[in-house]
Amino acid sequence: MAVEPLARKEIEDQLSELPGWSLDGDRLVCSYRLAHHFAATAMVVHIAQVQEELNHHSDLTLGYNTVSVAVSTHSAGGKVTRLDIELARRITALAPVHGAR
Numbered sequence: 001m002a003v004e005p006l007a008r009k010e011i012e013d014q015l016s017e018l019p020g021w022s023l024d025g026d027r028l029v030c031s032y033r034l035a036h037h038f039a040a041t042a043m044v045v046h047i048a049q050v051q052e053e054l055n056h057h058s059d060l061t062l063g064y065n066t067v068s069v070a071v072s073t074h075s076a077g078g079k080v081t082r083l084d085i086e087l088a089r090r091i092t093a094l095a096p097v098h099g100a101r
């Protein structure tokens, strides 16, 4: 079943419950800072596990002690859908486990 792009108002409502996340063009983005490189790497692996579970994948960028995430739904023309909101919620929930800020 095709997943539909969310209306701007709906995205903004959802973002109000996703601290640190914002809309950058058509993508939801968030950047985290961690204590050191290994912690950042572990967070990337954790996010990858969740993405495989959801079958929905972000563009993930690993820095020295940073993790940046950008997500949109390819099959919806690169727009934000409920699948992106769900992934953002899951990443937000796992971030504190890694001490990410």
Ligand SMILES: C[C@H](O)[C@H](O)[C@H]1CNC2=NC(N)=NC(=O)C2=N1
Pocket: 055, 056, 057, 058, 071, 072, 073, 074, 075, 076
């Ligand atoms: C075949 C597989 O279901 C698709 O390629 C999935 C995988 N992960 C995906 N991730 C994202 N962000 N958008 C998609 O449309 C998407 N599609």
